[in-house]
Amino acid sequence: MASLSVPTRFFFFLLLLFFQLLPLFHFSSGKGIPEKDQRFQYHNGTLLHGKTSINLIWYGKFNTNQRAIISDFVSSLCKSTFFKVGQAQPSVSSWWKAIEKYYQMESKKKKKDAIVLQEGKQILDENYSMGRTLSILQILQLAARGEQKDAINVVLTSSDVTVEGFCRSRCGIHGTSESKTAGEHHNKFTYIWVGNPASQCPGVCAWPFHQPVYGPKGTPLVPPNNDVGMDGVVINLASLLAATATNPFADGFFQGPAEAPLEAASACPGVFGKGAYPGYAGKLLVDPKTGASYNAYGINGKKYLLPALFDPSTNSCWTLV
Ligand SMILES: *[C@@H]1O[C@H](CO)[C@@H](O)[C@H](O)[C@H]1NC(C)=O
Ligand SMILES: *[C@@H]1O[C@H](CO)[C@@H](O)[C@H](O)[C@H]1NC(C)=O
16 A cells, blocks of 8 residues: 655655665665665566556545546546547646556566556445544445456545545555455455545645645645645546556555655656746646646546656656646
8 A cells, every 4th residue: 555645745855855865875784785776666566457447436525516527537537538529738648648658668578558547437425334534444445345356446535534644644545455356366456545635634635726734835726626625636646546557566666665655646746847846836737717727638628737747768757738
């Protein structure tokens, strides 16, 4: 299980600096054992391949607009939708296409298809069947409600649900679990959880749409879907989807220790456009009518702000704009 951690991307930035500086100080420890290589790299394991469904498990109260922000984002990632309706550029699907670089580097060793995302099912739990305070184990139980074959089961918790570690040490997590479905021997499914931070910690998990709790304080950006919490969820979900595809079993692409990895998007903390620095998200597109900042077009006229992805072929952060 890997967390999309807090405190803040500014902290991530420091962490990133730390890891980037490590190779410069490539001394060995007192016992003569070389320091572990801390660069962003491929750890020779398996990525997610082939058709993979994204199932959404909604826990708690979300209104129709909030659900549409996420389900349109998921549809925008899926190729079938792209071919049907097309998307203005820069698009959500071109953002997702950038992870194909990871698959090209992997397939130098193995011949396999890249991941192809599909829209899965949606499950609603509007009556808080497990209460309003959830442990990570309960998050896993919720994730297991989705189909367990070739799936990424995404649990989304509403703003009035507290989750173990939420805001204090994480904005979301991703991981894998053994499938309990009878007849399927040895199947694993992947899961993601992201909480709506609107009322609990928008300054931690919805930056840059809210003043950050830590680090340099800039003016918050106007969120593209006019929902600070859910537009923050999109950033964290996008980041965790990229991590799930490229580091599903903790032996794929990441930087740093496997227990606290910096992955495809979290290795580029706080970067959304060119020229980003701590406290500044980078140069973005701005909607002249609403003033909202974004960097990707999705289906149904939606706009999104998506995180930078680490490009393993150039060892730099790549953004859509
Ligand atoms: C991946 O495998 C190659 C040999 O095939 C090895 O040299 C390299 O160190 C491995 N990388 C990691 C991170 O384990
Ligand atoms: C949830 O609660 C509402 C009102 O209390 C009720 O009308 C509805 O049927 C419940 N839904 C489920 C799935 O139990």
